[in-house]
Structure formats: C-alpha cells, structure tokens
Amino acid sequence: MYTKHITLAENIKTNNKLDEAESRISELYNISKKNILYISKLIELDLKENIDLSITKKKLKGFIDLDSNYFQARLINNEGLEIIRTTNDSIHYFDQNQDKSERYYFKEAIKLRKGEVFISYLDLNIENKKIEKPYRPTIRFFSPIYVNNKLRGVAGINLNAKNWLNNLKSLDINLLNSKNEVFVATNQDLYQKSTIDLLSKDENGNSLYFSKKISLEDNYVWTIYTSPDVQDIQDKRAAYTFETYKNAALLNIGGLLFLIIVFSLYKKNKDITHLSKTVENRLYERDTLLKEIHHRVKNNLQVITSLLSLQSSFIKDEETKALFRYSQYRINSMAIVHEMLYRSNDLSRINYGNYLEQLTSTMLLSMKGNNSAIKLNIKTNDLFLNIDTSVPLGLMINEIITNSLKYGFKENNTGTLSIEVKKLVYPNFLLLIGDDGMGFPKSINFRNTKSLGLKLIHKLALQLRGNIEKDNSKKGTHYIITFQEIEQTS
Numbered sequence: 001m002y003t004k005h006i007t008l009a010e011n012i013k014t015n016n017k018l019d020e021a022e023s024r025i026s027e028l029y030n031i032s033k034k035n036i037l038y039i040s041k042l043i044e045l046d047l048k049e050n051i052d053l054s055i056t057k058k059k060l061k062g063f064i065d066l067d068s069n070y071f072q073a074r075l076i077n078n079e080g081l082e083i084i085r086t087t088n089d090s091i092h093y094f095d096q097n098q099d100k101s102e103r104y105y106f107k108e109a110i111k112l113r114k115g116e117v118f119i120s121y122l123d124l125n126i127e128n129k130k131i132e133k134p135y136r137p138t139i140r141f142f143s144p145i146y147v148n149n150k151l152r153g154v155a156g157i158n159l160n161a162k163n164w165l166n167n168l169k170s171l172d173i174n175l176l177n178s179k180n181e182v183f184v185a186t187n188q189d190l191y192q193k194s195t196i197d198l199l200s201k202d203e204n205g206n207s208l209y210f211s212k213k214i215s216l217e218d219n220y221v222w223t224i225y226t227s228p229d230v231q232d233i234q235d236k237r238a239a240y241t242f243e244t245y246k247n248a249a250l251l252n253i254g255g256l257l258f259l260i261i262v263f264s265l266y267k268k269n270k271d272i273t274h275l276s277k278t279v280e281n282r283l284y285e286r287d288t289l290l291k292e293i294h295h296r297v298k299n300n301l302q303v304i305t306s307l308l309s310l311q312s313s314f315i316k317d318e319e320t321k322a323l324f325r326y327s328q329y330r331i332n333s334m335a336i337v338h339e340m341l342y343r344s345n346d347l348s349r350i351n352y353g354n355y356l357e358q359l360t361s362t363m364l365l366s367m368k369g370n371n372s373a374i375k376l377n378i379k380t381n382d383l384f385l386n387i388d389t390s391v392p393l394g395l396m397i398n399e400i401i402t403n404s405l406k407y408g409f410k411e412n413n414t415g416t417l418s419i420e421v422k423k424l425v426y427p428n429f430l431l432l433i434g435d436d437g438m439g440f441p442k443s444i445n446f447r448n449t450k451s452l453g454l455k456l457i458h459k460l461a462l463q464l465r466g467n468i469e470k471d472n473s474k475k476g477t478h479y480i481i482t483f484q485e486i487e488q489t490s
Helices: 002-048 053-066 104-109 162-169 230-312 318-343 352-368 387-408 452-463
Strands: 070-076 082-087 137-147 150-160 174-176 182-184 210-215 221-226 349-351 373-379 384-386 414-423 428-435 467-471 477-484
Touching: 002 053, 002 070, 002 137, 002 150, 002 162, 002 210, 002 221, 002 230, 053 070, 053 082, 053 230, 104 137, 104 150, 137 162, 150 162, 162 174, 162 182, 230 318, 318 349, 318 352, 318 387, 349 352, 352 373, 352 387, 352 414, 384 387, 387 414, 387 428, 387 452, 387 477, 452 467
Parallel strands: 373 414
Antiparallel strands: 070 082, 070 150, 137 150, 174 182, 174 221, 210 221, 349 384, 414 428, 428 477, 467 477
16 A cells, blocks of 8 residues: 555656646747747738848847847748748848748648747758758747738748757656657657657556657647656665564564554654645745746846847937947846846855856957957856845946946957956955956046946945945056945845
8 A cells, every 4th residue: 555655646746747847848839939920920010011121131130149049030932932041140142042842841831820830840950951960959930921911921930949858857858759759868869769668567567657748739749758766666665664564573562552652753753744845845836936937037038138139120320229239238137147046056146256257258249249359357256146236236247347348448359357256254245347448538537427337337336335446556447346245135
C-alpha cells in the first residue's frame, strides 16, 4: 500500500510537470501568435497606404533586431514569391528572393482567413536546400494579409526555437516533434528519430514514461514526455521497509508503554512534516509568482521599447529620434534588473557586476557599433544590491555612460570607460565613474543645467541618499558619487 501511495504521488508530480511544460509552451506560442498578427497588420496598413516597400522592410528589420528570438521575417505574395525577406544579418532585395510556392507552409497559409495563424513543423532551418549548420531548430508562423478584403499574400516570421527548448530543460521534459524526431532529450541523439517506447513498463507494471500530446492551432502534434523518479520511489520503499521491521522489534520488546510513546512521536512528526511541507509549498508558490511578475515586467518593458522603436521609424528629425533612443536605453536599464531577478535563485538581490557588464556592453554596441575601440573597465568585487537600489543606480549610470558616449567620444571611437564600486561602512558605497574623452564643457554649469540627463543624475543621487562631485584632477569627465543601499519596503 505504501509503495502504491508513493508511486501515485510521484506520478501526480510527473503529470504536473507535463501540465506546466504545456502551459509554458502555450504562453510562448501565444506571444509569437500576437507578433505575427501584429506584423501582418503592419504590412496590411503599409500596402493599403501604398507605402514604399523599402520602408516596410526597415520596419521588419527593426522587429528582427529588437527580438533575438526571431531570425527572419518576410512577405510572400499570392504566387509564392518572397517580396520582402529580412534576417538578423542583412536585408535581401527583390533579385535575391526565393520562390516558396511549393513549400508546404505557403500552401497551408495561403488558405487561411484573415486573423488566422498557421504554425509549421518544428524542424531544422534549411538554407539553399541544405540544413543550416550549426543546427537551428525552427518554427515558422504565418498569417494571411487582406487589403480591402482582397488577399495580397502571407506574412511570416521564423522563430529560433532554442529558447523554447531550453525552457523545457529546467522541468526535465523531453520533446519530440510531429515526425517523432528528438528535439529535447538527455539520453538520445538530437534531431534523430526517437528510439524510446513511451508505453514501456517496469517489472511491477508501472509506466516508465509519462507523455502528453500538444497541438497548437490544430496544425501539428508534438509529444512531451518525462520519467517518474523510480530511484526515489525505491529508496523510500526500502527506507520504509527498514523502519517497519525496526519499529516492530522495538514494539515487541518495549511493550505497551513504548507503543504509546512511539505513536505519540509518530503523530507529532507527521504534523510537523505536514506543516513543513505546507510552508515549503507556500514559499515555492511565492517565489514562482515573484519570478513570473519580474518576467512579465521585463516583457512589458521590452514591448514599450519595441513600440518606441517602431514609432521612431516614422520620425525624420534626428534630434527627436535621439530622444526616443535615449528613452529606450533608460527603459532597458530597468528591464535588465527584472530579467536578472527572474533568472536568479535569489529574488532579493542581483549581482551588480554582471548587471553593469550587460548594461554597458549593450549601450556601447547600440551607440558606437561593433567597430568601436572603446574599452570597458569595471570593478565591483562581488557586489550584490536589492532592486530598490539597483534601478535608480542603473538609471544614473545609464545617463553618465550615455553622456560619455555621446559627447566624450564624439570625434573618435577610442578611449576607456571606467566604473568602480567600493563598499564602505554599510549601508554606504562609493561609485567612481568616468571616461578619458574630450572632457566636460566649460560652458555648462554642472550643478545648474537645463540638460535632462544631468538633472536626472542629480535627482537619482538624492534618491540614493548620496552626493555627487566632479573630479577635475583626471583627463576627461569623472564623477565621485557616494550612495546608500535603500532598504526595501516589501
């Protein structure tokens, strides 16, 4: 009976993992569905207004560049010819586009009604009729484009499914595509036909695998499966058997008095175990909820960044465009904090050294490109800060770095950006940040200026209960900033 119970409990836990995996896949799928519907609507509006296709290409290119999960976006006309094809590497023009009229996904997508979505096989990406290497698991999303109720073609985006598959690994879930090929597994060769019989049982008749079929938009069926922890069941059964014999011997020797004591201890231990498990479950639920909140906040901030980018593509004035771009940098500095909290096991603090590496590298790439010779010198010595301190400090550092890259290295792309954070007597810290560029203009009053960036720097320093001074003893522009770690209110 005990073996039956622990086996049943393990089976329930295994099925819950499958349900959680299905839920995650559905959530990720829904995001891609919204994206392809958004892309098809954007193209529909451009075609309706007779906007030059080169502008539409730039919009699709902007979408691909902003979201690394997608590596290709395209527009295919009614005859199956690619009118627009953009990738995260380059834009392919008309004479480079391919005829997709015989591809299964085009034949299926062209039949759809407005607002419907077709999802392709989960397979490996093919370029020039050959499987691309390194392997890139791909899912294609298509939706038809109607202009004034007339079919004008289909829009499509190619999803790099690696992030989806990595999402399943944390749950110890394996995945087979609709062709029974292995795309996630620990003991099978990837991208080959599966050799496992999912219906096999052990010597006691218990299933060795639990599986579930998943169909998105009723297109193709995937199989997710996992195994119950058989070793854990056997260990629990062996431990229980040993305890049973030991207690039986003690009961025979000790008599009725010992029986009463053992019963009392057993009941107390059972209550404590139940209480401990309840507390553990509540803590797990709380951490899961907090991670989900940080994940959603990060996603929402990325959506805002994408909207700002798309909106700025319609603006011709470069100064106005710059305002949108700097707003994106500020939003990104906050999004990185929430992303690190979501991926961290510690939901109260983040590794600020890793945060600064990611923030500065992203800004340097965005503002100066791949050919920049500007060096980053970051010293933090295992610094961990809470979210109430990380966000305003990140915004302040973002503004200083933006000014350095915009003005300090205006005439060249060489030099050094340095950031050093030292721990003083808690809760005090010292931030030394600056560049060896052109230096601070004498025409600007550091303490009293109309510049939004410098105003933000001063306001954020006050928010962190700190003080900011300009170090004139070094070449370039350098700041000496003291701040405190803000005590979290929740």
